[in-house]
Amino acid sequence: MKPLKIIFAGTPDYAATVLQALLRDTDFLVQAVITQPDMPAGRGLEVRESAVKKLAKQVGLTIWQPQKVSQIIDQIRELEPDFLVVAAFAQLVPESILKIPALGPINVHGSLLPRYRGAGVIQAPILNGDSQTGITIMLMDKGLDTGPILAQQAIAIAPDETGESLYDKLADAGARLLSPTLKALAQGQIKPQAQDNTKANYVGLVKKEDGLIDWTKPASDIERLVRAMYSWPGAWTWLKGKQIKITAVDPIVLPLNVHQPGKTFIYNNQLAIQCGTDALVIQRLKMEGKGEISGKEFINGHRQQIGQILGQ
RNA sequence: CGCGGGGUAGAGCAGUUGGCAGCUCGCCAGGCCCAUAACCUGGAGGUCGUCGGUUCGAAUCCGACCCCCGCAA
Numbered sequence: 001m002k003p004l005k006i007i008f009a010g011t012p013d014y015a016a017t018v019l020q021a022l023l024r025d026t027d028f029l030v031q032a033v034i035t036q037p038d039m040p041a042g043r044g045l046e047v048r049e050s051a052v053k054k055l056a057k058q059v060g061l062t063i064w065q066p067q068k069v070s071q072i073i074d075q076i077r078e079l080e081p082d083f084l085v086v087a088a089f090a091q092l093v094p095e096s097i098l099k100i101p102a103l104g105p106i107n108v109h110g111s112l113l114p115r116y117r118g119a120g121v122i123q124a125p126i127l128n129g130d131s132q133t134g135i136t137i138m139l140m141d142k143g144l145d146t147g148p149i150l151a152q153q154a155i156a157i158a159p160d161e162t163g164e165s166l167y168d169k170l171a172d173a174g175a176r177l178l179s180p181t182l183k184a185l186a187q188g189q190i191k192p193q194a195q196d197n198t199k200a201n202y203v204g205l206v207k208k209e210d211g212l213i214d215w216t217k218p219a220s221d222i223e224r225l226v227r228a229m230y231s232w233p234g235a236w237t238w239l240k241g242k243q244i245k246i247t248a249v250d251p252i253v254l255p256l257n258v259h260q261p262g263k264t265f266i267y268n269n270q271l272a273i274q275c276g277t278d279a280l281v282i283q284r285l286k287m288e289g290k291g292e293i294s295g296k297e298f299i300n301g302h303r304q305q306i307g308q309i310l311g312q
Numbered sequence: 313c314g315c316g317g318g319g320u321a322g323a324g325c326a327g328u329u330g331g332c333a334g335c336u337c338g339c340c341a342g343g344c345c346c347a348u349a350a351c352c353u354g355g356a357g358g359u360c361g362u363c364g365g366u367u368c369g370a371a372u373c374c375g376a377c378c379c380c381c382g383c384a385a
Contacts, residue, residue, distance in 0.1 A: 041385050045314055048385095208383090242317090243382070269349075288382050289317030293324060300336045301325035 003029040004186055007081045007101070008052075009069070011036045014171040015087040016051040018108055021175035022085065023059060027183060031079045032062040034069060036090055070094050083182060086140065087174065095142045103186055105140040108178055110170040112136060112152055114200035117145035120210075122170065123163050124203040126228035132156050133166070135173045137181045139192055144202070148192030151181040159251060162230040208233040213246065215262035215311050219253040219278035234286075237262070237310045242288045244310070250281035262310040271295030273310060 006028050008019050015035075022028045033056040041048040049057070056063050066072045069091050076084070077100050084101040086093060087108040098105040111121040112134040125133040134154040141147040153173050157166065184190045211233040213222055226235040226249050234245040250270075259265055259274035266272065271282040282295040299306065 039385065040314085043314095043381090043383095045385070245382090286381080287317095289380090290324095291318090291381065296337075297324040300323075300338090303325090303336060 001027065003027055004082045004103070004182060005079065006030050006083045006085055006182075007032050007034065007076060007079060008085050008087075009034040009089040009091075009093070010052045010085075010087040011050045011090050012088055013051045014110070014167060014174070015089070016055045017171035018085070018087045018175045018178060019052055019055055021179055023055075025179050028179070030061060031081060032064060032075075034064045034066070034072070034089070037065040037067060069097060073097055073100075076100055082186065084140075085178070085182075092144075093140065098140050098142070103182075106150070106178075106182065107138050107140045107145070107147065108174040109136045109138060109145055110174065112154060113138060113145060113149060114195040114197065116203050117200055118202040119205035120203045122167050123206050123210075123228040125157060126161055126163065126166065127224055129224055130157060133170075135170055135177055137174075137177055146195060146197070146200075148194050150185060150190050150192055151177055153177050160227070162227045164231045206233065211235050211245075213237045213311065214276075215273070216276040219275040219280045222275055222280060223249050223251060223253065238312055239287070239305065239308060239310055240312075244288070245286040246282060246284075247286055247292055248282075248284040250283055252281075254279040254281065260309060262312070264306050264308055264310060266299060266306060269296075269299075271298050271306075 004027060006022060008015075008022065008030055010016070010019060010033075019030070019033065022030055033052060035050045035052040035056070038047045038049050038053070040046065053063055053065070064072050064075065069089075073096060076097060081101045082103045084093075084097070084105040085108065086105065088110075093105065109121070110133075111117075111125070112132070113136040116124050116133070121133075132154045134152055136149055137151045138145070138149050139147040155166075155169050155173055181190070206229070211225070211229040213225065213235050215222070215237070222235070226246050229235045230247060234247060236243050236245045238244070253275075254267060254272060256267070256272075256274070256279040257277065259279070261274055261276050263274045264271065265274065267279070267281065271285075272279050273282060282298070284292055284294055285298060286292045293301075
């Protein structure tokens, strides 16, 4: 069959993984890639290219980096694409553009819609203690993640799942599910299913502030926060005016409630912290300007800090 | 030139009025013990990131460079 013409829009690694899958399949012809403009980022504020741009450059694709995607509506129309595939693009795509692709504008979304519409969809299911999440391939409409569903695949959330590990799993699953879905849709084998709006909920973009630990909360909540926020922004707290990231805790909480919430103490030769309900054993942490260390290493080098109250 | 923290023993850290380099853990040997990750005794292990400067003398003061990390994006 004739290759399906695709314009791809996306920005981070997650999107690059999905794009990679399209490039490998000869049934698809990626005509152009739309990604966020290069921005100063990182230490020293060097200008960085998005993961999608790097990949597109490697294979010599046409790259568009509009401030607003509406600025390139004419170029998009000219290519007469069959599909517009959007994955973590970070810009709202206006309806005028959604109408261009012949077979439809497609979104690869990292949750089982209608659950978790919006941005921070990776972290939310871990925070809530869900047993699974997944990938949804859908047709886009003018709403935010409200379009009809084409295909879904569930992914189990492991007990030790982190935001980072789940991010990778979702990217892989999205990449694998996309190709067959596009082909099936092109051949008229899929009937789009409208979402049940009564079951929908929205989550917002994860901010640094979302990782701040409230030690008066139950240990189990904080344990999930640590996993969900890893590795960015990380679950963090204060120690004597300096930030500390808690990068890993023991999933088994200690049924101890004898200290003030936030107080560090030694339990069984391990670093532990009292929470609002129960306590947590800290496995790994990172202090400002320092590398990541284990709880045991913290005890060795910061013995005098044991007994401090965190979060102040 | 965005802001800031850091590179000292295998690991984590302390150590600036410049003067024989320390702590906790680990490691090795021996001891105690029914036994031990517990305890006791002894021991090995460091060109103090690199290069250069000041000095009788530099981990410490000055200059350049390399590497790591946080913020911010």
